[in-house]
Amino acid sequence: xxxxxxxxxxxxxxxxxxxAPLTAIRTMDLxxxxxxxxxxxxxxxxxxxxxxxxxxALVKRGYPDPGIRILFIGxxxxxxxxxxxxxxxxxxxxxxxxxIVEGKDTLVSSDDLEVWKEMFPEPETVRLIETWQRDLKxxxxxxxxx
Amino acid sequence: xxxxxPWLRVLFFSFGLLLATPATAQNEEPLLNVFLSGKNIEQxxxxxxxxxxxxxxxxxxxxxIDSRLVPAGLETRSVRIIYFCNFDLMSQVLALDTRTAExxxxxxxxxxxxxxxxxxxxNPVWVSNRMGNYRLHEHCEKVKQDxxxxxxxxxx
Numbered sequence: 083x084x085x086x087x088x089x090x091x092x093x094x095x096x097x098x099x100x101x102a103p104l105t106a107i108r109t110m111d112l113x114x115x116x117x118x119x120x121x122x123x124x125x126x127x128x129x130x131x132x133x134x135x136x137x138x139a140l141v142k143r144g145y146p147d148p149g150i151r152i153l154f155i156g157x158x159x160x161x162x163x164x165x166x167x168x169x170x171x172x173x174x175x176x177x178x179x180x181x182i183v184e185g186k187d188t189l190v191s192s193d194d195l196e197v198w199k200e201m202f203p204e205p206e207t208v209r210l211i212e213t214w215q216r217d218l219k220x221x222x223x224x225x226x227x228x
Numbered sequence: 229x230x231x232x233x234p235w236l237r238v239l240f241f242s243f244g245l246l247l248a249t250p251a252t253a254q255n256e257e258p259l260l261n262v263f264l265s266g267k268n269i270e271q272x273x274x275x276x277x278x279x280x281x282x283x284x285x286x287x288x289x290x291x292x293i294d295s296r297l298v299p300a301g302l303e304t305r306s307v308r309i310i311y312f313c314n315f316d317l318m319s320q321v322l323a324l325d326t327r328t329a330e331x332x333x334x335x336x337x338x339x340x341x342x343x344x345x346x347x348x349x350x351n352p353v354w355v356s357n358r359m360g361n362y363r364l365h366e367h368c369e370k371v372k373q374d375x376x377x378x379x380x381x382x383x384x
Contacts, residue, residue, distance in 0.1 A: 103330070131296045136318070136332065145319040150329050158297040161304065172307055173259055173337045173348040175293060180329035193330050197358050201258045 103194040104218050106226035107187050112137075112151060115181055115188035115225075119153055122224035126217055128155040131176045149183030155221075160214070168207040174198065177214060179221075190225055192218045256354040260372065262379035265344040269308055272338055272345035272382065279381040280312045283374055287312050288333050306340040314374075317367060325361045334371065336379065347379045 108115065120130045134152035141147050156176035164171040174193060182189045195215050199208045264272045273290060280287050288311040292303035313333035321328040331352045339346045352375070356368040 103327075129297055132291075134333065136322075136329070140315060140319050140322075143315050145315065146323070148319070148322040148326065150322060150326060152329060152332070156294070156297050158294050161294050161297070161307070165307070169339055169346075170259060170348065172293060172339060173350055175337075176297075178330070180326075182326050182329065191327070191329075194355075194358065198258065 104192040104215070104222050105189060106222035107184070107189045108226055109187050111186075112149070112181060112183055112188055115190065116151065116153065119179060119181065119190055119221070119225050122221045123153075123155045125224055126221050128157050128177075128217070128221065130154070131156050151181045153179040153181065155179060163210055163213075167210050168202060168204065170202065171198070171207065171210065177218065179218075190222060192222065256351055256357060258351055258354045260349045260351050260375050260379065262347045262376070262383050263344055264347065264383045267345050269306060269338055269340040269345055272340075272347070273308060273310060275382040276310055276336060276338070276347070276378070279378045280310070282381065283378050285312045285314045285334065285374070285378070293337070308338045309335055310338065311335045317371065321364060321367050324363050324367070325359065327359050327361075328356070328364065331355050331371075334375065336375070347382070349375050349379070351375075 108118070110118065116133060123130060131154040134154065136150045136152060137147050154176040155178075160177070161172070161175055164175060174195070178193050180191045182191065195211050195218070199211050202208070202211075264275070267275070277287050277290070290308055290310045292305065293307040293309055294304050298304075311333050312335075318332055322332070331350055335349065337348045339348065352368040352371045353365070356364040
């Protein structure tokens with residue numbers, strides 16, 4: 083039986099890695115969290131391009147409230163770099179942060195950029211993605227007070 | 229009462245979920261691409277918005293990729309993003325897994341070149357496969373097919 087369990091563990095461990103987005107959580111309601119993420123993004127030279135009120139859009143149409151808003155953030159140099167280095171990366175811009183209500187907390191989660199490095203392994207492309215990952219990590223760290 | 233300990237039953241269940249993952253899961257490309265030959269970005273946007281409506285999706289907005297990042301009037305004209313969604317589908321997938329916010333609302337990036345306009349969208353099946361939630365697959369497969377049909381209709 084133990085051998086069978088070990089074999090299953092090996093099989094499960096051998097499957098492709100699942101998504102691992104950057105996340106941060108704080109005890110605050112959604113509007114306050116939006117302000118905090120906006121300030122954290124600005125501290126890193128990013129601007130909020132759009133707050134997408136998915137929760138309000140769904141509730142207005144009679145659907146349950148998912149407690150989710152999306153913040154799109156960017157800076158003009160990001161677009162220029164993607165255009166120059168690898169235009170395929172334009173499809174993930176502006177960068178996206180999901181804000182999800184979890185009880186009294188708000189969880190902020192970035193898109194999973196790690197998987198893009200696997201798909202587009204050219205060194206310059208990877209370096210650009212790593213720059214964005216580093217920025218997002220700083221923004222989420224700033225938001226969570228770390 | 230099962231003769232297997234709880235941890236092993238969890239392991240069996242996980243293995244069952246793994247087997248239930250479609251065989252095509254690992255063969256997905258990250259981007260969906262269609263090229264509109266001989267069109268400029270204005271024409272491509274118009275065709276795309278029309279196709280979005282024809283496929284029961286709601287147009288949300290369109291913007292230059294650097295909108296609000298540079299002074300108004302100085303935005304890049306050659307790269308545009310069109311956002312759209314199907315609220316019913318959006319509510320369903322968010323109820324299944326809030327991580328699907330990663331590809332909501334739907335967006336297509338338009339890149340004008342000398343020969344036409346390239347349409348690019350992140351493949352929702354590729355994203356959901358990485359999330360490892362088999363319950364999302366059917367919905368994401370539908371959204372992927374819708375993306376392709378919308379982009380192909382715009383290219384006709």
